[in-house]
Amino acid sequence: MKHLNITVFGKVQGVFFRAATKAVANQLKVTGFVKNLPDGSVYIEAEGDAFGLENFLEWCHEGPEHAVVEKVEINSGELKNYNNFEILKR
Numbered sequence: 001m002k003h004l005n006i007t008v009f010g011k012v013q014g015v016f017f018r019a020a021t022k023a024v025a026n027q028l029k030v031t032g033f034v035k036n037l038p039d040g041s042v043y044i045e046a047e048g049d050a051f052g053l054e055n056f057l058e059w060c061h062e063g064p065e066h067a068v069v070e071k072v073e074i075n076s077g078e079l080k081n082y083n084n085f086e087i088l089k090r
Contacts, residue, residue, distance in 0.1 A: 001048065001049060002050065002053055003076065003080060004044075004057070006072060006073070006074050007037070007043050007044075007072070008044070008063065008069055009071040012041060012069065016064050017067050018042065019064075021085075024059050025056060028055050029048060029049075029052050030046050030047065030052045030053060030085060032044065032080075033088050034085075035087070044060070045082075047079060047080065057074065
């Protein structure tokens with residue numbers, strides 16, 4: 001199990017990025033959360049196995065249909081043992 005802190009930049013708010021992220025995370029058995037940041041980016045904390053996180057990151061570089069992902073920053077972090085994947089509203 002690994003923990004990643006992911007920030008996605010570009011046109012990623014107002015395009016159902018958070019809802020799509022939750023759906024993909026649930027499919028891949030990735031836990032954590034996603035939230036919008038005031039600067040227009042999206043912040044994600046994700047935990048899972050190597051396979052799940054690799055596929056999740058691949059998706060983060062694409063995003064949902066109307067998103068335009070310009071940059072993805074990824075940092076490792078300490079495991080927090082999330083039980084599920086949530087959308088945070090601030």
